[in-house]
Amino acid sequence: MSGPRRDPDVVRPYVRTGGRSRPSRDVRLETLVIAVHDPLTQGLEPDARRVLDLCRGGVLAVAEIAAGLDLPPSVVRILVSGLIDTGHLAAPSRRVRADAPSADLLKEVLHGLRSIA
Amino acid sequence: MTTSILETAAAVLLVVALVAVAMAVRFRGAARRQTRRTEQLVQQHQATVTAEQSRVRHLAEQQQAVEDALAYLAGAGLSEVGAAALESEEAREVELVMPPPLVGTTAARRIEELVTRHTDLMRSLREEVRAAADRTAEERVARAHNDARDATRAAVLTFATALVSLGAELAEEISTGVRVHQDDEAYATLMGIDHTSQQMLRVAQGYMVLAGGTLGRRLPATSFTDIARAAMGRVQGYERVRTQELDQGVVPRAVEALVHTLAILLDNAVRYSPPTAYAEVSFRTGHNGVTVIIDDAGLQMSQEQLDRARAILTGKEPVDIHALGAYPQTGFRVASLLAARYGFRVDLDAPNLFGGTRALVFVPSALLTAVPDDVPTAHQPYPARSYGGQSPEPAGQAAQQAGQSAPGGTTASGLTRRRRRVPAQTAAPLPEPQEVRPGRPDIAAAWVDGSRRGRLTDSESASSKGDS
Structure with missing residues (x-):
């Protein structure tokens, strides 16, 4: 063994979720969430607080949060569902979906994605 | 006159006769006495001779008996006496039967002394031999114990090390697995x-320890928060632990040891608590270090148990x-x-305030260190990882590339144009660290919709079209 190895799961996932094994609501990887303004963070678990900190000031997808915190996506889905339940996070996607983006925009995104790949 | 002479x-004559008679009588008496005396003397002599003879006989018998006794003792007797002394567990006196001629004699006493001394000698010899044998046996037993202990230790160490290594591999595979499988059922099973x-x-x-x-x-x-939570993960009733x-x-070399120790104490705290009670973990920062305190409201230990x-x-x-x-004691030994x-x-x-037990772990300053704050926030870059999606920014960059690097502003359809900070690299081996930055909701939603549609199968796509 060579030096300390970074182990993202020294705290096991089931401890991070407090034993919950599935989200309390339909939260997917692509679900977008945003922090509700001035939520009280007292009484939150450390990981929930990290999620909330990351989401402050804008919209993030669950997958991004998972990547950002180096946590298993299922853990983040469970944490996010809990934070939505407690009113710390909001999932504005439904509201946003109402004014669907134009075909031009989507085309441009698709084109952009292809050029990355 | 004649008459008178006559x-x-x-x-x-008469007088003479009388005298003669008297003399005769007297002599006869004397002779008789003499005879009697002679007879007496003879008798006495004979008695003396007989007595002497019997004494001599007796002495000869005694002599013979002594010789016999000595011969017996020299032959088999002393070895028998010695053997009896060696064998008999207790200080039992050896019974010595003296032949009748010797009873009460000095020779008998001497012989008895001889036997007693011999017995004592043999007994002390026996004790010495036994002590020496005991010492040797004890040494041998101790050596055997040590050998056995070493063998046990080596066997347990080999076995436990193999298990620990496999367990660590399993944990890593599970860590990978929960990132690959995102299905709720798979997650629950893996957990x-x-x-x-x-x-x-x-x-x-x-x-192993x-x-x-x-x-x-x-x-x-690792921070104390994460050490406590890592320890919780190794305990059956971790849901009943509050930290x-x-x-x-804590410095790297002591992290795993502290996690393990806290796991032992938490396991003990939760195991002996009622199912509704919590174990509480708290921290006290002092001048010389940090104390981790684990309180439970479990069964109260007796003073004896506590002391032990x-x-x-x-x-x-x-x-x-x-x-x-039993296990807790084993755990305490490990700790x-x-x-x-x-x-x-x-x-x-x-007892503590809750009537249960309080465990304390004092971590001295030498084992403390600062934890690098690697928690990514919205304003800190972090290495991008390929789980699920990309951050909104690559889309912006892509759009920028697609839009022939027009300076600033937005594209016709509203995407933000960004100025490239470095000249285009012909060969960029690694993507630059990206920032997680909240995007504009409409753009993010567009990206989500696009990526979702791209992933839908034809039938799902048809049904989703039907929905919308």
Whole structure:
């Protein structure tokens, strides 16, 4: 063994979720969430607080949060569902979906994605 | 006149006769006495001779008896007496039957003394031989014990090390698995396996430490919050543990030892608590270090149990791999070994405010360090990882590339144009660290919709079209 190895799961996932094994609501990887303004963070678990900190000031997808915190996506889905339940996070996607983006925009995104790949 | 002469003569004769008679009588008496005396003397002499003869005979008999006795003792007797003295467990007197001629004689007493001395000598010899034999046997037993202990230790160490290594591999595979499989059922199953294997790992690690092994796993400097939560993961009833938080970190080499020690104490706290009670973990920062306090509201330990547990925990009772008790004691022994090896202290106190037991782990300043704050926030870059999606920015960059690097502003359809900070690289081996930055909701939603549609199968696509 060579030096300390970074182990993202020294705290096991089931401890991070407090034993919950599935989200309390339909939260997917692509679900977008945003922090509700001035939520009280007292009484939150450390990981929930990290999620909330990351989401402050804008919209993030669950997958991004998972990547950002180096946590298993299922853990983040469970944490996010809990934070939505407690009113710390909001999932504005439904509201946003109402004014669907134009075909031009989507085309441009698709084109952009292809050029990355 | 004649008459008178006659008379005188007669008288004289008579007198003479009388005297003669008297003399005769007298002599006869004397002769008789003499005879009697002679007879007496003869008799006496004979008696003396007889007595002498019998005495001589007696002495000869005694002599013979002494010779016989000596011959017997010299032949088989002394060895028998000695053997009896060697064999008899207790100081039993050897019964010596003297032949009648010797009873009460000095020779008999001397012989008895001889036998007694011999017996004593043999007995002391026996004691010495036995003591020497005992010493040898004890040494041999001690050596055998040591050999057996070494063998046991080696066997346990080999076994436990193999288990720990496999358990660590399993944990890594589960860590990968929960990132690959995002299905709820798969996650729940993996977590069940993970929780069980983590407890298995804890038990195996315990035996590894007891057998003299070291906890090989090296973790980076870790905060007390995460150490406590890592410990919770190795305990059956972790849902009943509540922890405070402390950002203070522990140096890498002591992290795993502290996690293991806290897991032992938490397991003990939860195991002996009613199912509705919580174990509370709190931290006290002092001048010389940090104390981790674990309070439970469980069964109260008796003073005797407490004293014994404390003796084990504080290392007053040596650890013998052949004399391990039930699990908590084993766990306490492990904690005590780890504490001694890594330089922290473990102690117990009871009853606490909740009527249960309080466990204390004092971590001295030498083991403390700062934890690098690697928590990514919205304003800190972090290495991009390929789980699920990309951050909104690449789309912007892509759009920028697509839009022939027009300076600033937005594209016709509203995407933000960004100026490229570095000249276009012909060969960019690694993507630059991206920032997680909240995007504009409409753009993010567009990206989500696009990526979702791209992933839908034809039938799902048809049904989703039907929905909208």
